[in-house]
Amino acid sequence: MVESQCGGQLLKTEKELMGMASPRAQKGDFICVLLGHDVPVIMRRQGGRWLEVGPIVLCPGLNEWRGNDGPRCR
Structure with a gap:
């Protein structure tokens, strides 16, 4: 992960997707x-709990998901 000047960090998922997320x-x-x-x-x-860490901006196209489509995790 690489921290950016805007306070986020560049990351790569196990499935080779790139994104910008909370530090x-x-x-x-x-x-x-x-x-x-x-x-x-x-x-x-x-x-036994889930904590929300923060939003993530993913490339390409995964930000087109909508929360009203139903829950999804990757």
């Missing part, structure tokens, strides 16, 4: 589209 994102976090969200978010499993 709090860590290896092992999940990228999900949640109901009510317009962009994918990074989620982290901690104990």
Whole structure:
């Protein structure tokens, strides 16, 4: 991961997708589209709970998901 000047970090997923995410994102976090969200978010499993880490901008095209389409995770 590479931190940018705008406060985010450039990352690459296990499936070779590139994105810009919160500097709090860590290896092992999940990228999900949640109901009510317009962009994918990074989620982290901690104990028996899920924590929202922050939004992620992905290339190419995964930001076209819509939260009202139903829950999706990758």
